[in-house]
Amino acid sequence: MKRLKIIRRWFSRKFGYARLICLVLLVGIAALRLADFAPIEELRVRTFDFYQRFEPRVKTTRPVTIIDIDEPSLKKLGQWPWPRTSIADMVINLANLGAVAIAFDIVFSEPDRLNPDVAAKSMRYLDELTRTRLRELPSNDQILADSLRRARVVLGETGLASVVSELDMDLPFTGFATLGDKAGAEPRFYEFPGLLRNVPPLEKVAAGRGLLTIVPERDGIVRRVPMMLRAQGQMMPSLSMELLRVISGTSTILAKYDEAGVKSLAVRGLDVPTDRNGQLWVHFARQDPSIYVSAASVLDNTAPLDKIRGKLVLIGTSAVALNDLKTTPVSAAMPGVEIHAQVLEAALTHAVLAQPSYAIAVEFLGAMVLGILVIIFAPSFGPITLVGVGAVFATLLFGSSWYFYQAHRLLIDFTYPLLSTTAIYLTLIFASFVREQRQRRQIRSAFGQYISPALVEQLAHSPEKLKLGGEEREMTIMFSDVRGFTSISESYKHDPQGLTALMNRFLTPLTDAILACKGTIDKYMGDAIMAFWNAPLDDNDHQVNACNAALDMLEKIDALNKDREIEAQNGGHVYIPINVGVGLNTGVCVVGNMGSNLRFDYSVLGDSVNLASRLEGQSKEYGFPIIAGSKTALAAKDKFAILELDFIMVKGKKEPEVIYAIAGRLDVANSAKFQTLRNLTIEMLACYRSRDWEGALASIERGRRKDEAGALNYLYKLYEARIHDYQQNPPPEDWNGAFALLTK
Known part of the structure; x- marks a missing residue:
C-alpha cells in the first residue's frame, strides 16, 4: 500500500493526472471520429459547405443543357404528364438539333393514360369500328420507344422505400466490373429496398438507365450523390454516371477499389473519383439560368441551336408544383435536374471534389501529433503564449485544409484535429483552474489571519x-x-x-x-x-x-x-x-x-x-x-x-x-480660520529662517490671538524656545534654517 502511494505521488508530480485524462480523451475522440459520430460529421461537412459558398466551382465550359418543363411550358402544353407523343417529338427534335445524348430526370413507370387502346376502352359513344381502329393504332409508349431508337437516350429510374413488384430480369441492366483489392473495408453503398423502372417498351430500347434519386443528408442538404448504389438488390449507376458511360461507348462501368473501399468509377477516357462508398462530392457552381431551355421551345422548334448541338441534354423540371427542388451548399432551392447537370459538368471538366482514402489517416495523424504536443507543453506555457500558439496551429490547420480544397479540390478535414486539440486544451485549463483554486484556498487559510x-x-x-x-x-x-x-x-x-x-x-x-x-x-x-x-x-x-x-x-x-x-x-x-x-x-x-x-x-x-x-x-x-x-x-x-x-x-x-x-480634510483647508493660521505660520517660518527673530515672535503672538482652540500652542512654544536660544547663541553664517533632531 505504501509503495502504491509512492508510485501515485511520483506519477502525479512527474506526469500529472490531467495529462492522463487528456490522453484518454484523445483516444476517445479518435474513436468517435472513426465511428463518424453525427456531430463530428456535421461539423466537417458544414466546413466543406463553407468552402463551396466562399469559392464555388467556376464554369469554364457548359457541356450540359437542361430542357426545362417549366411553368410557361406547363401553361402552354397543359398539366403534367404530357402525352408520350409529345415527349417523342421532343426527343426527335433534340436529336435533329445535334444533341450528343439525352437523359430523362423523369420516370415513365406506367403506360401513357392517353394511349389509343385506353381511349377505345374509356371513351363512350364510340362505334365498334372506331374502337377497333383505335386498338390497331400504335401506343404512345411505342411511339416514344421508336423515337428513343433514333438517339442515345438514358432513362431515369428511382429507388423506393419498399418493394412494389418483382424485378423483370429480362429487362437490361448496366454491368459493373471491378479492379483492385476488394478485401479491404466493405463499402456502404446507398441502398433502396425497392426499384421503380420505366414501362418495358422504353426500357428495352433505351441506350442506358440509371437512378435519378437524389437523397439529402441528415440536415436536408445535398452534398454527395451516389454514383454507384443498390436498388432492390441490384447494383445500379446513377443517372449522370450512366450518361457518362453511354457517351463513352463502353458497355460496363469499372469500379476501382483500394484498401478503404471504392476509389473511383471509370469509363473509357474518364475516371470519376468517389468516396469509399461510391459517392461523389459535388463541386457546386452557382445556379446557372443560361443552361436552361424551355421544353415548349423544343416542341415548337424555337430552341436556340447553340444550346443543343454538341451538348448533353437533361430533361427535367424547375416547376415548383412538380416538387423537385433541393437544398445545396450554394443554393436553398436548386432543381434536382441541375444537380445532375452539375455532376456532369464537374466530371467532364475534371473539376470534381474528392475526399481521398488517406484523408482520414492525415486527420488522425494531425489530431494525435497536436494533441500530444498540447499535453506535453501546454502546462508549461503562459496563457498569452498558449493562446498565440493555439492561434498559429488553428491557422495552419485551416490554411492547409483550404489549400488542398482551393488548389487540388481535395477535402481534408481540419475540424476534427482542431476539436480534439481544443478539448484537450480546455481539459488542461480546467485541471489547472481546479489546482489553482485548491492552492489559493491553502494560501488563504495559511495567511488570511496575518496579512491584509x-x-x-x-x-x-x-x-x-x-x-x-x-x-x-x-x-x-x-x-x-x-x-x-x-x-x-x-x-x-x-x-x-x-x-x-x-x-x-x-x-x-x-x-x-x-x-x-x-x-x-x-x-x-x-x-x-x-x-x-x-x-x-x-x-x-x-x-x-x-x-x-x-x-x-x-x-x-x-x-x-x-x-x-x-x-x-x-x-x-x-x-x-x-x-x-x-x-x-x-x-x-x-x-x-x-x-x-x-x-x-x-x-x-x-x-x-x-x-x-x-x-x-x-x-x-x-x-x-x-x-x-x-x-x-x-x-x-x-x-x-x-x-x-x-x-x-x-x-x-x-x-x-x-x-x-x-x-x-478639505472642509478644514477651505475654512477662513485655517487659512489665517496657515498664512501666519508661513510668515513666522519666513522670519525665522531669515533670522528675523523679532518678526517671528510677533507672528507667533498674532497667531496665538487668532488660535482660539490652541491647536498651534505646542508649535509656537517650540519655536519660541528655539528663537530665544538663537538670540543667545546665534546659528552659524551658513545656517539654512534646518533644525537637527537630536534623537531618533
Whole structure:
C-alpha cells in the first residue's frame, strides 16, 4: 500500500493526472471520429459547405443543357404528364438539333393514360369500328420507344422505400466490373429496398438507365450523390454516371477499389473519383439560368441551336408544383435536374471534389501529433503564449485544409484535429483552474489571519511570490503609536486580560481604517502599527489613501474614547484617553519577502521607512497627531489641510526634510480660520529662517490671538524656545534654517 502511494505521488508530480485524462480523451475522440459520430460529421461537412459558398466551382465550359418543363411550358402544353407523343417529338427534335445524348430526370413507370387502346376502352359513344381502329393504332409508349431508337437516350429510374413488384430480369441492366483489392473495408453503398423502372417498351430500347434519386443528408442538404448504389438488390449507376458511360461507348462501368473501399468509377477516357462508398462530392457552381431551355421551345422548334448541338441534354423540371427542388451548399432551392447537370459538368471538366482514402489517416495523424504536443507543453506555457500558439496551429490547420480544397479540390478535414486539440486544451485549463483554486484556498487559510486581504489575494493569484526577494518601488509608509501607553498599561497592572482586550479594541478599528484605504499591515509592535501603500498591489493614489487612513484612524480613536469615557463614568474607574501619533513618508523602498528560508514576512526596508518612524516620534513635540514628509504632503495638498511645520535634519541623513502636519480634510483647508493660521505660520517660518527673530515672535503672538482652540500652542512654544536660544547663541553664517533632531 505504501509503495502504491509512492508510485501515485511520483506519477502525479512527474506526469500529472490531467495529462492522463487528456490522453484518454484523445483516444476517445479518435474513436468517435472513426465511428463518424453525427456531430463530428456535421461539423466537417458544414466546413466543406463553407468552402463551396466562399469559392464555388467556376464554369469554364457548359457541356450540359437542361430542357426545362417549366411553368410557361406547363401553361402552354397543359398539366403534367404530357402525352408520350409529345415527349417523342421532343426527343426527335433534340436529336435533329445535334444533341450528343439525352437523359430523362423523369420516370415513365406506367403506360401513357392517353394511349389509343385506353381511349377505345374509356371513351363512350364510340362505334365498334372506331374502337377497333383505335386498338390497331400504335401506343404512345411505342411511339416514344421508336423515337428513343433514333438517339442515345438514358432513362431515369428511382429507388423506393419498399418493394412494389418483382424485378423483370429480362429487362437490361448496366454491368459493373471491378479492379483492385476488394478485401479491404466493405463499402456502404446507398441502398433502396425497392426499384421503380420505366414501362418495358422504353426500357428495352433505351441506350442506358440509371437512378435519378437524389437523397439529402441528415440536415436536408445535398452534398454527395451516389454514383454507384443498390436498388432492390441490384447494383445500379446513377443517372449522370450512366450518361457518362453511354457517351463513352463502353458497355460496363469499372469500379476501382483500394484498401478503404471504392476509389473511383471509370469509363473509357474518364475516371470519376468517389468516396469509399461510391459517392461523389459535388463541386457546386452557382445556379446557372443560361443552361436552361424551355421544353415548349423544343416542341415548337424555337430552341436556340447553340444550346443543343454538341451538348448533353437533361430533361427535367424547375416547376415548383412538380416538387423537385433541393437544398445545396450554394443554393436553398436548386432543381434536382441541375444537380445532375452539375455532376456532369464537374466530371467532364475534371473539376470534381474528392475526399481521398488517406484523408482520414492525415486527420488522425494531425489530431494525435497536436494533441500530444498540447499535453506535453501546454502546462508549461503562459496563457498569452498558449493562446498565440493555439492561434498559429488553428491557422495552419485551416490554411492547409483550404489549400488542398482551393488548389487540388481535395477535402481534408481540419475540424476534427482542431476539436480534439481544443478539448484537450480546455481539459488542461480546467485541471489547472481546479489546482489553482485548491492552492489559493491553502494560501488563504495559511495567511488570511496575518496579512491584509489584498496581499492574501495577490499571493493566491501569484503563489510564486512566496519566496525570498524584493523589488524597488515608490511607497508611502505609516507608523502609528499610542501616546502615554505606559500610563494606560499601569492602570491595568492587576488586569492583564483587560489590557489585552483594550489593545485589541483600539488596534482593530485602526487596522480596519488602514485596510479600507488600500493599505497593507506590515507588523504590530505592541501598541504600534507599521503599514504601507502601493505594494503588493499598485496604488496610484497611495499618498492620498495613506492620509485618508490617518485621519480615519483619529476619528475612530475619538469615537472609542467617547465610549470609554462613558464606560469609566458608569463603572467608577479612572478614564485615560488614548491619543495616537502618526508619521507618514513617501519614497523609494525595497518591498518583498524578508527573512529566512524557514520563515519570512512580507515587509519593507529603506531610508523612507526610517524617516516615517522618526516623524511619528515627533508628533508629540509639534502638537499635531499626523506629521508627513514633503513627498506625501505635496502629493496630497489639494485634498487636505496641509500645514508646513519645520525644516529638519534627521540624525543619520545628510539632506534636510520639510515636514508638514495633516490638519484635516478639505472642509478644514477651505475654512477662513485655517487659512489665517496657515498664512501666519508661513510668515513666522519666513522670519525665522531669515533670522528675523523679532518678526517671528510677533507672528507667533498674532497667531496665538487668532488660535482660539490652541491647536498651534505646542508649535509656537517650540519655536519660541528655539528663537530665544538663537538670540543667545546665534546659528552659524551658513545656517539654512534646518533644525537637527537630536534623537531618533
